[in-house]
Structures are given as C-alpha cells and as structure tokens.
Amino acid sequence: MNFDYTPKVEALREKLLAFFDAHIYPNEAVFTAEVERNRQNGNAWLPTELIETLKQEARAAGLWNLFLPDSERGAGLTNLEYAPLCEIMGRVPWAPEVFNCNAPDTGNMETIERYGSDDNKREWLEPLLQGHIRSAFLMTEPEVASSDATNIQTRITRDGDHYVINGHKWWSSGAGDPRCKVYIVMGKTDPDAPRHQQQSMILVPADAAGITVHRPLTLYGYDDAPHGHMDISLDNVRVPASNLLLGEGRGFEIAQGRLGPGRIHHCMRLIGLAERAIELMAKRTLQRVAFGKPIAEQTVTQERIAEARCMIEQARLLTLKTAYMMDTVGNKGARGEIAMIKVVAPNMACQIIDWAIQAHGAAGLCDDFPLAYAYALARTLRFADGPDEVHRNAIAKLELARHLGRDAAARVDMPVTRS
Structure with missing residues (x-):
C-alpha cells in the first residue's frame, strides 16, 4: 500500500488549505453570528448568505464535488485520493457544504447516480450536484x-x-x-x-x-x-x-453501497476535527500559566498531547488502509476495515476533543471555542451509521470466521444501520 499523495491530490490539498486560510477560518464567527441572527429574527433555518457566497468561490477554485469517484460529474478521485481532502474539510463542521461535499447529500448523490433511473438523475441528481437543492x-x-x-x-x-x-x-x-x-x-x-x-x-x-x-x-x-x-x-x-x-426488496443492497463510503467520509472528517482539537490544545496550553509555568509544561498535558498525536496517526493510517481496500477489493471486501475505522475514529475524536476541552478550562465548555460543538458531533457519530456495539459485533464475527474457513467469513455482512 502506497499512501503518498499523487500530484493531483497534492495540488488539491494546497488549494484547500489556502481556501481555509482565506475563507473558512476567518469566517467561523461570521457563520455563527449569521445563524444566530436568523434565529433571533424568527427563522434559524434560513440558508446562510456566507455559505452561498463561499460556494461560488469554491466552484471557481475547482474545489467542487470532490467526493464523487469515477464520474464525469465529479473530480474522479478514488477513496484513497479523497481521504486527505475530506480530512481538511472536516476541520470546521460547516465547511463541507461549501464544497458540496456534505452529508447526507454526498451519500444521496452517490445512491441516485448508482441506482436511480435517468429521470431520477435529471430531476434530483443534477440539482444536487449543482448545489441548488439539498x-x-x-x-x-x-x-x-x-x-x-x-x-x-x-x-x-x-x-x-x-x-x-x-x-x-x-x-x-x-x-x-x-x-x-x-x-x-x-x-x-x-x-x-x-x-x-x-x-x-x-x-x-x-x-x-x-x-x-x-x-x-x-x-x-x-x-x-x-x-x-x-x-x-x-x-x-x-x-x-x-x-x-433498483427494485423491490433491494434496500439492503443499496444500503451496503451507500453506507460504506458514508462511514469512511465521517471518519476522514473526524480526523480533521481531531487535528483541529490538538492544534487548539497546544496553542492554549502554551499561552496559559498555572502554578508558575505554562500548562504545556505540565506532565499531564504533555502526556495527553503525545497520546493524542499517536491516536490521530493510528486512526489516519487505518482510514487510508480502508480507503485503499475499498478502491481495490470493493466495499464488501473492506467491510471489516470499514467497521473498525467506524469504531476507532469517533472514539479517538471524542477523547482528544475532551482533552482539548479540559486544557481550555471553563472556556472549553462554551461556544467561544469550537470544541463543545465538536464534541457533540463526535459523540453523535458513535451512533450515526451504526453504533459502536454493532460494528464491534461485526468485527468479532469476521475474526472468528477466519478460524472457521473462507466460506464462513464471506457470509458475514457489514451491518446496515444508521443510528
């Protein structure tokens, strides 16, 4: 397995990182303020002008529909190529929509493209790909x-x-x-x-x-x-x-095709969210002094930062391996890895974000920092697309089946569950 970025991916990564520096990070408070203003005016559900404006910037930069593989409508990236881009988008929870790479639209677009009729595609897929509807x-x-x-x-x-x-x-x-x-x-x-x-x-x-x-x-x-x-x-x-x-009685077949990419996209974004959390934790602990020295010099802080870095790197490697297997042996062949990363990534993110909240003190509990909301999202993803327990059960069955023979392993299905 070779996880080096291709020249195409490296160029897209540089574009994405520059876009975040120019348009996403500086507008985090603007987004929150606009949603709150809509809420105070009686309708929190109005689309934000900020995101609609940034969508045009993203399209102009060629950062649009990056998630859609093997398609003339998307960027034509493999799962492995998309992984580092999705990770960057996950650093700010509302950012994926700017690039038309947000859930559940990504999974729905893939489903309609793969299983819908030509009429279905004209009526629903095309406006979704254009970002006109959700x-x-x-x-x-x-x-x-x-x-x-x-x-x-x-x-x-x-x-x-x-x-x-x-x-x-x-x-x-x-x-x-x-x-x-x-x-x-x-x-x-x-x-x-x-x-x-x-x-x-x-x-x-x-x-x-x-x-x-x-x-x-x-x-x-x-x-x-x-x-x-x-x-x-x-x-x-x-x-x-x-x-x-597709036809009557084929819902599980569709779900297997839809939920595999959706699960790994969640995990990619969670790695980006965890990276943001460790970055905020490091900056905060370097700036704050307690008991006569920066909090970053406290042993407990250093242990947590070190452990967080180890956990992120482990989760990223498993995610990349999973993406590689989805590309090479298909979703069913990668079902064990998909289940594993779906357990590993949310738990990893929850722990790191929790440590980052602790490092911020009471400030970590309020919305002056993005950590409280990040924790809510990460904790939710221990349910969405299947709870930990169901995925662990599938992993265990696959492991046990290895000792029962190849036919038994082939009969272990990826769990079809959302929450």
Missing part, C-alpha cells in the same frame, strides 16, 4: 431499535403506478434546510419476504402531500440549524412507482 436520508425510526435495520416498520405499498408510504422517521439529517427537496426513504415493501429482502428505498419529494415535519432534534442542545435533524411522519404519501430505486 436532500435527506430517512432510515431511523423512534419506535424500534434501528441499530437492527430489519426492525424498520415504515411500509412502502404498491398501488397501481404508485407506491404509498406510511411510517415515522427521525434523525432525518438535512431535512430542516428549506432547500431540502427530496428524501431517500427506506421501508418495507414485503414484510413476509426473507429478512434481508423486505426493505426497499424510494425517492420522495419533500413537499409531497402527507409529510409532516414535527420538530428538530437537538445534539446536546445544538439544533444544527440550518441543517437540522428532523422528526418526520409520512401518512399515505403517494409517489410514482418509477421513484423506487
């Missing part, structure tokens, strides 16, 4: 343990040339944005089919009759406006049968 992914449900996606109860029922959808979803990320125009909904088309052939995925216009957005859900008190994670019910929502992706 999307949401509706999988998790409040009434069941969605860590086992076969529990999902939403029904997708054929009725002539249409499907009728009934169900209750929550943690529907992105659905708070008024630009969100389409949902990808996972539900059961045949509850009597074999366990992994009951589910399907279908495209649902966000303004379809029968959809009710009940409330935004908060992450440790953050509403994530204007993005949002919404509680949504679908009551007799009728959509054309042509909106079904």
